[in-house]
Amino acid sequence: MPANESAPSAKKKGRRARLIVLLLVLALLAGLGYGAYWTVDSVRASYPETTGEIRLKGLAGRVEVKRDAHGIPQLYADSDEDLFRAQGYVHAQDRFWEMDVRRHMTSGRLSEMFGGGQVETDAFLRTLGWRRVAETEYNTKLSPQTKKYLQAYADGVNAWLQGRSGKDLSVEHAALKLTEDYAPEQWTPVDSVAWLKAMAWDLRGNMQDEIDRSLMSSRLTKAQIDELYPPYPFDRNRPIVTGGGVDSATGKYDPQGASGSGSSSGNGSGSSLRGAGQGLRTQLTALSETLDEIPAILGPNGSGIGSNSWVVSGRHTTTGKPLLANDPHLAPQLPSVWYQMGLHCRTVSASCQYDVAGFTFSGMPGVVIGHNQDIAWGMTNLGADVTDLYLEQVRPEGYVYDGKTLPFTTREEVIKVAGGASKKITVRTTNNGPLVSDRSDELATVGERAPVAGSAPDRGTGYAVALRWTALDPGRSMDAVFKLNRARDFKEFRAAARDFEVPSQNLIYADNKGATGNIGYQAPGRIPVRTTGDGRMPAPGWDSKYAWKKFVPQDELPFDYNPKRGFIVTANQAVIQSGEDKYPYTLTTDWGYGARSQRINDLIEAKIKDGGKVSTDDMRTMQTDNSSEIATLLTPILSKIQIDDPDVREAQRLLEGWNYTQEPDSAAAAYFNAVWRNILQLAFGDKMPKELRIEGRCLNVRADASGPADDLSELVRECGQRDEDSAQPDGGDRWFEVVRNLIKDEKSAWWHSPATRLDPASTTRDQLFARAMKDARWELTAKLGKDTGTWSWGRLHRLTLKNQTIGTEGPGFMQWLLNRGPWNLGGGEATVNATGWNAASGYSVTWVPSMRMVVNLNDLDKSRWINLTGASGHAYNSHYTDQTDLWAKGELLDWAFSKEAVDKATEDTLVLKP
The missing domain is CATH 1.10.1400.10 (Aminohydrolase, alpha-helical knob region)
Structure with a gap:
């Protein structure tokens, strides 16, 4: 659900009314108003079994689930499919409510759970068609091996679901069952793949900037807009990769070689849209408001979606091998979007290939960020410009393209509504993408104000806005996750990155090979090259000159390996400088401006100056740097x-x-x-x-x-x-x-x-x-x-963790039951300790380091990690927020990896048997 609601509209009142019903049921279940209907045993009915033995259909052998004092599981199996089947089971034990809501969101079916207030959100998501793209990916793009893993994972989730309903699933499911007899469907592999689309949406880059610049043009000159969007300060803030280019002889990027030439940026498209005038502005205003209503799983798109990661060569560390740090900056959620886990083959072999641990997403197999026995990796948002808005000239019979009227590709979608009548929508698509402007009722009068005769774009002649976005093309990012988990060196790491098409992320790398290990960086992603225009403003969809020409070849994307300086920092700054005699492709013009990245660069350089060494604790201290x-x-x-x-x-x-420095008591x-x-x-x-x-x-x-x-x-x-x-x-x-x-x-x-x-x-x-x-x-x-x-800064700058559905709205007593906090925090906007706040709305914390990790490649058992909340998604479980106090203080937990270290840390063992 959207967390930041404005003044109530009819739509929001409808949604709120539906939630109030659920809240009242929860109050009844909690025994607050109508007696002790909900006993302690009933509350615990959905808690995971963490000891003993359970038979799990489909397993080929025994799987051990070993949990430490914080409920973090380490899984041990003898085959890949057993490992991922068990992962699905364990994720469902702790986080099924989160998984169930998420899959309804990615498929545009929130109305089936929460009623009519979600119809407009569902309609927009159906228009984008995340689920349809995920189905195509699963059926046509992914490797047979990946599909086996996805099916095994789904089987594990469904094994946990078997025979459970209502309070046996979660307190939230109990409320839904009593209000509308809701029962969840079986999990499918496509449910997992669709999650990557939601991840890509939240990390899509500069789409809001594109809208904002266009809206600014109604009142500001180009020079004034340029003042508000200044160029990246390459003279002051170091990009990730500082040299090199594409070798014209080999066609491959060489980080140390001769620079390429030319640029694909082209000219802006604003002048071609002058005729659109008020029509375009009204379209984009309505689209911006629609975007604000879309649930952001990872966080609010914009300056807050970032992350820090850096890696220091063993030449400059106290351990003699690399140290790698990562802390993604995402929206605060309860439970955290991350789930810590280890996936271990008892013996690594051709039939059981994984020995990996790190941060996973509930609902998706594999480890997203972490390390295996040979390498470690982290991610930050690259921010590549992978979306373009196109203003389309539309007619009753289709849309205009190069002087011809072409027919829309159309499909009908039926949105089922809990407690109400279904709604049918028609999705129209041009060769530039779906018409996202069709989904706003406020566009009904656009055609009347546009300087083109006719009615509104969704009813006849006029204008409409289409979205071109790389994530709407089927890809192989799910293959990349498993390849990363198995990679043993930089060559295999880069091969995995080739498949990481969306979302485009900065991938940072370290290994334990040789005397001091190796460090590296790769920019992956499906990044468009534009024939004309630079993607900064909406383009004229009727002119083929503004179509995407191609995508940046994977071999020509920037990378770095063992740079002379001995460290690599990525914190959403510019990847590389483009232009004449520099890197030949424009990845984006809307980078982060390098406040965090340069501070990290400066801290590392100060530490290694005159032969100094960086320790694991130094890395942790840098993560909590509060300097403004x-x-x-x-x-x-x-x-x-x-x-x-x-x-x-x-x-x-x-x-x-x-x-x-922005300490909490300052x-x-x-x-x-x-x-x-x-x-x-x-x-x-x-x-x-x-x-x-x-x-x-x-x-x-x-x-x-x-x-x-x-x-x-x-x-x-x-x-x-x-x-x-x-x-x-x-x-x-x-x-x-x-x-x-x-x-x-x-x-x-x-x-x-x-x-x-x-x-x-x-x-x-x-x-x-x-x-x-x-x-x-x-x-x-x-x-x-x-x-x-x-x-004190902390009294203003507070974090409250909210249950992402019931806990975001409703009476205060229910928020007290489901939500946690507040915590008074230090840090701030564009600070390394990025507890972000939005000056438009106040000082409350709106995005956070959603987890922190420091990987020690010399001794993996001396690596450290922390999650924003805890392993459990069950509101009254002891692991619901048992890491948050430590997280708020900047502390890290020991991260056991070897069998010996895991056994020593284990408090509960569950055996899953065939």
């Missing part, structure tokens, strides 16, 4: 501004001598971040188009304007006063770069802010900063009290 880049830039300026108001001056003094961090949020609002929020993210009134007075304003101060004057509903920047590291580039221009029009009843207009940087400091002082007075001595 934007505070380092702005605090010296803020500290020098003349402040007359004694109360504001008292707050300003908090910044004096501050070291720019009053200075609290005040600075409040100042930063107010700077963003004053400088940028009132100047954004009303359609951008948040509905606003400020610019409505310019609705009859013919085009962008040439002078930003004109927009400010016409607003008249600050508008609380205007579009607020999210405060990510793109905004760090925007402000860095403006900071020396003290009279930039961006520093202009209108007068209010209490404040005069600002026309210079320092005037706006002084006003932001005043506003921040009174904002924190309201939130934390007048005494600045009681302020």
